[in-house]
Amino acid sequence: MNEIESLLIKKSKVGDIESFERLIESYQKRAYNIALRIMCNEEDAKDMAQEAFIRIYKSIKDFKEQSSFSTWLYRIVTNVCLDEMRRKKKIKTETIDTNYDEASCDKGTPENVYEINEKRQQIMKAINELNEDYKTVIILRDIQGFSYEEISNILDCSIGTVKSRINRGRNILKDKLSIMLELTNKKSV
Amino acid sequence: MKCDTAMNLMSAYIDKDLNEIDRLEFEKHISECSKCKEEYDILVDIVSHCNTCLESELPDGFSEELHLKLQNIKRPVRRFNIKWVAGIVAAFLVVAIGFGSGAFNNSIMDQSVKTEEIANESQVASMPASAPDIAYANGASKDQMKVTFSENRAGQEGFGGAMGMTMEKSKLSNRKVIKNGYLSLEVSDFDLALNEITRITSESGGFVENSQVDNINYTMDGQNKSRKNGNITIRIPANGFEGIFETIKSMGDVKNENKSGEDITREYRDIETRAENLKVQESSLRELMTKAKTVDEILRIETELNRVRTDIDIMTGGLRRWDDLVDLSTLNINLIEVKKEDLKKISVDNVWGKAYRGFINAINNVIGFIEASFVFFVTAIPYIIIIGLIGFIAFKVIKKNKKGGKINAS
Numbered sequence: 001m002n003e004i005e006s007l008l009i010k011k012s013k014v015g016d017i018e019s020f021e022r023l024i025e026s027y028q029k030r031a032y033n034i035a036l037r038i039m040c041n042e043e044d045a046k047d048m049a050q051e052a053f054i055r056i057y058k059s060i061k062d063f064k065e066q067s068s069f070s071t072w073l074y075r076i077v078t079n080v081c082l083d084e085m086r087r088k089k090k091i092k093t094e095t096i097d098t099n100y101d102e103a104s105c106d107k108g109t110p111e112n113v114y115e116i117n118e119k120r121q122q123i124m125k126a127i128n129e130l131n132e133d134y135k136t137v138i139i140l141r142d143i144q145g146f147s148y149e150e151i152s153n154i155l156d157c158s159i160g161t162v163k164s165r166i167n168r169g170r171n172i173l174k175d176k177l178s179i180m181l182e183l184t185n186k187k188s189v
Numbered sequence: 190m191k192c193d194t195a196m197n198l199m200s201a202y203i204d205k206d207l208n209e210i211d212r213l214e215f216e217k218h219i220s221e222c223s224k225c226k227e228e229y230d231i232l233v234d235i236v237s238h239c240n241t242c243l244e245s246e247l248p249d250g251f252s253e254e255l256h257l258k259l260q261n262i263k264r265p266v267r268r269f270n271i272k273w274v275a276g277i278v279a280a281f282l283v284v285a286i287g288f289g290s291g292a293f294n295n296s297i298m299d300q301s302v303k304t305e306e307i308a309n310e311s312q313v314a315s316m317p318a319s320a321p322d323i324a325y326a327n328g329a330s331k332d333q334m335k336v337t338f339s340e341n342r343a344g345q346e347g348f349g350g351a352m353g354m355t356m357e358k359s360k361l362s363n364r365k366v367i368k369n370g371y372l373s374l375e376v377s378d379f380d381l382a383l384n385e386i387t388r389i390t391s392e393s394g395g396f397v398e399n400s401q402v403d404n405i406n407y408t409m410d411g412q413n414k415s416r417k418n419g420n421i422t423i424r425i426p427a428n429g430f431e432g433i434f435e436t437i438k439s440m441g442d443v444k445n446e447n448k449s450g451e452d453i454t455r456e457y458r459d460i461e462t463r464a465e466n467l468k469v470q471e472s473s474l475r476e477l478m479t480k481a482k483t484v485d486e487i488l489r490i491e492t493e494l495n496r497v498r499t500d501i502d503i504m505t506g507g508l509r510r511w512d513d514l515v516d517l518s519t520l521n522i523n524l525i526e527v528k529k530e531d532l533k534k535i536s537v538d539n540v541w542g543k544a545y546r547g548f549i550n551a552i553n554n555v556i557g558f559i560e561a562s563f564v565f566f567v568t569a570i571p572y573i574i575i576i577g578l579i580g581f582i583a584f585k586v587i588k589k590n591k592k593g594g595k596i597n598a599s
Contacts, residue, residue, distance in 0.1 A: 003507035010510075014398065017259050021252070032251070033244045046248050050255050057259055116238075123238050141204075142239035148206070167200040174232050 134169030368518035376441035379526035395425035424517040
């Protein structure tokens with residue numbers, strides 16, 4: 001952890017909002033994106049990300065400076081989102097907004113932009129249908145690009161577990177999507 | 190390699206998490222087995238689609254909204270009394286007005302004497318009771334004290350570890366020492382002691398870093414009472430550290446004290462040298478930059494320059510932090526309130542104490558009785574003489590009358 005960051009953490013612990021905002025500045029976007037992928041809905045993602053930051057602000061006093069601040073932050077973000085998802089599942093008011101990632105993915109050449117988006121949407125939908133454990137690791141690993149070690153810290157489980165979950169999750173995804181992908185591949189050939 | 194094994198390794202292969210042997214075997218298998226190759230292609234396709242997903246921008250007004258929310262949070266300032274806030278504000282005002290006044294030490298002495306006097310008269314504030322008796326309350330406070338102590342220790346160690354680097358500017362002091370102190374005090378009036386500490390702190394140019402006050406309720410003699418227990422962390426200028434330490438010490442009965450100094454001279458010299466080297470490097474890079482011709486050269490120098498600049502920034506950032514720690518010593522104070530009236534009641538309440546007091550009382554009574562009797566006797570002497578005389582005369586007269594009567598009769 002660098003010096004500036006630990007200085008900012010120290011200040012935030014005393015309640016300095018400005019320092020806290022500077023501290024989280026560089027993590028905000030990624031945190032929001034994690035939330036977006038888990039929640040699959042911009043409105044919820046925004047709420048959850050903010051909720052997570054508020055929780056972080058409140059509990060930063062308890063943050064032990066031995067571990068990395070970023071993993072601690074992402075852990076709270078994931079936990080807040082997962083809690084919310086579980087709560088929602090109970091009430092069953094879940095609405096999946098499948099349009100959210102059209103704007104968020106890169107465009108590509110005009111000819112295949114539709115196809116790429118189509119495919120991506122299918123993949124996102126499939127990820128979203130995974131069970132919670134697999135969904136989280138896939139989001140963290142394949143979309144956010146965290147390393148195995150970081151994921152194991154964020155989710156508070158062993159690297160072995162992370163690896164096997166990723167493996168399993170990807171295989172499920174592959175099975176789900178193979179038919180669709182083959183079709184599109186053939187079309188494009 | 191079998192297809193099953195290949196399937197299992199596929200994910201690890203994509204993440205480049207395979208050892209050399211497995212990797213080669215996997216590649217070999219993929220080139221031979223068309224089924225696995227197909228599966229592999231699909232998986233790579235999925236993963237690459239995920240990877241290339243651009244991050245969404247934060248929604249408009251995200252930071253502003255968060256800022257508002259943060260400001261609205263009532264920060265969990267663990268049971269921070271409004272009194273303390275007011276006290277601290279008042280203390281700052283006092284400093285603002287009376288800063289630089291020479292009568293610093295005297296006023297402290299006066300204040301602490303006053304503290305003691307008022308403490309004797311102070312009454313227990315009425316609080317809802319929960320704890321069963323005083324023994325419990327005592328136990329609790331002791332435990333709490335220990336906990337605070339170890340926490341402070343841990344905090345200090347964390348502190349020491351965190352400040353990996355800094356630089357130092359002052360040329361006068363050769364040694365850089367971070368001073369830390371711990372005091373555990375029993376005071377008779379908690380509020381005054383706390384205000385006093387706050388005042389001393391701000392008068393010395395320091396500040397209260399953390400303040401936590403707990404109310405401990407207990408019942409004694411059927412009355413509900415409460416005591417206060419507080420942990421205060423103050424930061425004070427290093428040169429006034431000893432004086433303030435002693436002053437605060439004199440405010441109550443010391444249960445525990447501890448002072449420590451951490452010498453960071455060697456570390457900061459190292460960092461200082463490194464930073465200076467980097468600065469030299471930076472200026473030579475800048476020189477190179479002027480000579481650079483191709484874009485590629487410029488870019489490479491720029492990257493390097495950027496790296497050097499960042500390192501220097503990190504070090505100079507650390508500088509202020511470490512200077513801060515050296516200039517301002519940390520003092521942790523644990524205040525425990527002790528009510529005098531309670532002390533009296535519980536002090537000699539065992540059997541021997543009672544017997545002893547009974548015995549003394551008895552002896553006092555006996556002596557008193559003898560004394561009183563003696564005094565009574567001495568006081569009574571004149572009356573006794575008079576009464577005795579009257580009685581004697583009366584006796585004689587009666588005797589004579591009887592004799593006379595008998596003679597007359599015969």
